[in-house]
Amino acid sequence: MVDVLCFAETTDGTVTQASRQLVAGARGLAGAAGEVVALACGADPSQVAAWLPGADDILLYQAAANVPEAPWHAHAVLRHLVETRQPDLVLIANTCSGTALAGFLAGTTGMPLLASCIDLTLRPDSSITAHAQLYGGKAEAAVECRLPTIVLLAVGALPAAPAAGQGRVSEIAWRPPEDTRVEVEALTNAAPDELDLSRVERLVCVGRGIGSSENIALARDLADALGGEVVASRPVIDRGWIAKSRQVGKSGKTVAPRLYIALGVSGAPEHLEGVQSADCIVAVNTDPTAPIFAAADIGATCDALDLLPRLTASLRAIAP
């Protein structure tokens, strides 16, 4: 029996799918007797209970009206909750902001932190064991730690447990003291790219192996022939070859397509985390040891630049 504090990440007032799964999983960990508390910053109060049925307590934090929400607010509130409620486990989804949040929380509270966990097991002696991925997916680690601890969980790491009922929703009155050392000047969203990638069924992802920005045209042709969209992993985005709004991965978007074709993508966990679920993953990479093949259904070790025109041509031939 453990008390779990979950951080429910929100975007534009909506709790993310990853966080919803996290809380559902927390319910399973806590069991019937344990308490599951979820912190949601800036979430829509009327819907949040429906999103997080596994939570006993849903705490909402809203930044003051004309104060832009600062990244440290979540941290400050979470830390306050840790200090006041003393949970056994703090669970945070392994997203970009989640990782930063977990890190700072570990730094300021002194609690241990387990990152990139793909599963989690409670032991009777108030400790946990878990498995985590590291070194770009080239190794898996078995780790252990005494409670209380912070755990960063990959999507789907915990099996969802059936929810007991709706939790109590309340607002946190406590305000963190302002940190004058850090000031938010502006918050900008992605360039107005109306495309909602999470709704696209077929995605063609280009990775570092695509070689140059000119070659992306080949990927676009394939996406076009499939009626899908082109997305990219971090190295391609960092080089500025594709708009940031098309980044898939931990620091990008999370997608759940039916078909995911990964070209020249190594398959590091940070990227694959963004591919929440895909019915079929086709991976093309000249390195037969690339971790992407562990996640793929079909793998080809030829050069993507050779494969693309051929595949596009055959697709167009059957469905012009």
Add this chain to the structure above:
Amino acid sequence: MKIAVILRMVPDLVEELPLLDGQVAWDEVMLTLNEFDDHALEEAVLLKEETGAEVVALALSAGGDRVLRTAIARGADRAVQVVADGTEGASARSIAPLFAEAVRAEQADLVLTGVQAPGDLFGGLVPFLAAALGWPAADGVTSLSLSAGRVRVVQECGAGRMTLLLVTPPAVFGVQAARQPPRYVSGSRLRQVARTAAITSITPATGLADEPARLLALSPPRKARSVTFVGDDPDAAAAEILVALRARGMTGRQDG
């Protein structure tokens, strides 16, 4: 303005990770500069070129001093080796106090390092370093500039959202990507630096911090799905993929 850049050597992921008895085989493994730390160094040098700031590179002695020479060849003014035992495979939390002491000894105003390292199982360096120093920090930074004694940073975190922060130094930043890719250093410049570079060292009085979490064993990754390989000939591969897509009804344009 003095900028300290923390450089960490990590296993080079270009090849299979050599494991021995459930741990990284440190004798065999090929080490390379952590890619994000490389970007941090580049960003620091860019700042130096813009503002005349001084850049000091810091690295643990376990990684050797080659990375420090390269840092100077890249534009760092000085380099300091942080001497301590038992740092091989040590977690970011445990080495943070060593760097905190070095940073204080250097009287640096800013600390730049990579946002993460591939072996950071128990958390990244930036938060622990910031906690040890008691300084504000921001992760996921992609560009820095100085403005009237304060540091303006662009913080990116997910799906193209950007936050523009104005931070009062001293502060710690985790760099995600520099404004431009790390520049090339020619062999002749490296050789030149090797002859003249003065690398100092510091042996911190503080020891490694305790790491409450424990690594039990490392193993090669499990395969969750089993992949069907269609080979390395582009024609054959394309044909097989097409067959597989048709079988799953994924050809033809989707509607809407």
Add this chain to the structure above:
Amino acid sequence: MTASLALDAATLTALILAAWRFGRRFRPLLTARAVTRTDRLGQRLLFALIEFGLHRRLLRVRLAGGMHAVIVLSFLVLLSAILQDYCKVLLPHADPFAGWGPWQDGAALAILAAIGVALVNRFLVAPGRYAGSNRGDALAVLGLITAVVVAMELERVFHVLAAGHGASPLAAVLAPAFGTVDGFVRHARLGEQVFYWGHIGSVLVFLVYLTGSKHLHMLVGLPAIVLRDRSPRGRLRDAGAGLSWKDMLDLHACTECGRCQAVCPAYAAGQPLNPKWMIMQLRDHLPEIPSASSGVQVVSADAAWACTTCFACMEACPLFIEHVPKLVDMRRALIESSALPRPVQATLASIQKYGNSFRKPPRSRPAWTRGLGFTIPDAREQPVDYLWIVGDYAAFHPLAAQRTRHLARVLQAAGVDFGILYEGERNSGNDVRRMGEEGLFQDLTRGAVATIRECRFRRIVTADPHTFNTLRNEYPAVGLQAEVVHATDLLAELLERGVLHAAEPAGRRATYHDPCYLGRYNGRYEAPRRIIRSLGNELVEMARCREASFCCGAGGGRIFMDEAGGGERPAVQRLREALTIRNLDAFIVACPKDLVMFTEAAKDIGADIRVQDIGELFAAP
């Protein structure tokens, strides 16, 4: 009296003007970087005289070469007429070249005919290599030569009209026609003087014009050939700051003939490099180039990076101008200032870090040896007869590695005692040096020589012409003392000894593509051809073969760079050239980069042509 004064004054003025213009143009050479080009002066002079005398390179383009020969010969003869005119006024009693009239007439007619041909060539034939050349300058020169010759003949015609006789048969033939004009007869003496001064005047104007024109090659050309680079082609010059005086001399010797442009694969592919334009730009902007600078600011960086270092320009140039070293110096400067294209940076970083251009760990270099069925001796551990330096592409690129395995089997079957360096081998550095990274090149060569020194072997062999080139020409300077052969040399020897057998049936029709670094750079043309023929193949040469071979576009690090240029890639163009040979069974190459470039090119254009490595012609069990 006044005439001689006038002549003296005019000549002196012209000489001073010409000298002043020449001086201004050549002043930068005085403070330019020094190079030694006066070694073996006797051999240099002999070479230049033979090269020029036989018009060896010039006659490769028959029409233009022939026309140029006629102009030069005629001009030399007509110098006598100029001297005669000077003597007429200054030394009236001397009568040099007395019986030369007919020869001078012949020369005059020949030169006018040649000028006619030149005009037809420039305007009607209009070869592509003239695109970008200074047409005005060319016409001015042709015009001035015409003026000199016409004035000379008219002077003689009027002399005949005035004196009734003359030394020139042509004038005698033309005089009656002129004689029909009464005014000409009455003022014949005046006419003669007018055209005397016209002759002298044209010559002096030409002299002064010459110093600001591309025609300066008349004075500077032969010295440029004498002072040419006699070191082995495959040995790139060491780094040095700025253009040397010889580099600057090259610029002034250039005649804008465009033969370099015509053979340049980068230019043919529409890339920003034009070797002729590069020389012209450096020449025209020489005063603006700071003394320690490579001149890259005058030529774009893109042009500098577009060069494949194939040496075709330098092979074609009749004045032995050195285009490639200037471009490499520009690359050196760009690298020192960290201004290099991303792909070049990635490649050099990979070589710096992993010792190969494929971003693979050094441990995986011998991976190609897996599945051979036998173990290749480690030359670091045991003595071998042949130390086989494999090269990056032959080891790491899947297409090339396949052929490397085959070659290993062939050599094993032939009983050759060979060994490799396994992970001890690193990139040989040939392309690193040509990309401009001298420092990395030094590291690679020193390390390689240290490793090789520990081995015991008789000869070094490699199937990679780039590796071959640097081992043979540049490694000795770092301490390598060994005989280096290319795989084709070894294979030809083995074939002659009868220990090798053909893999294919006889009677195939094949063509052979000379690799730049084996052929043009190192003069190895025959061994591959002997192999192909001895194995019963019909070898059909492409038009551009041997030293005229057209580069596949991979050299100089270009294989690592992004494609640029609006035209078809050089490899595609070369393949199309081969495809004009009917019933071709095979396109044979002897270089792993050629293999990769041409195999991909064939796929791109859907060409039904078999690109084969020469090693594949041999059977291996």
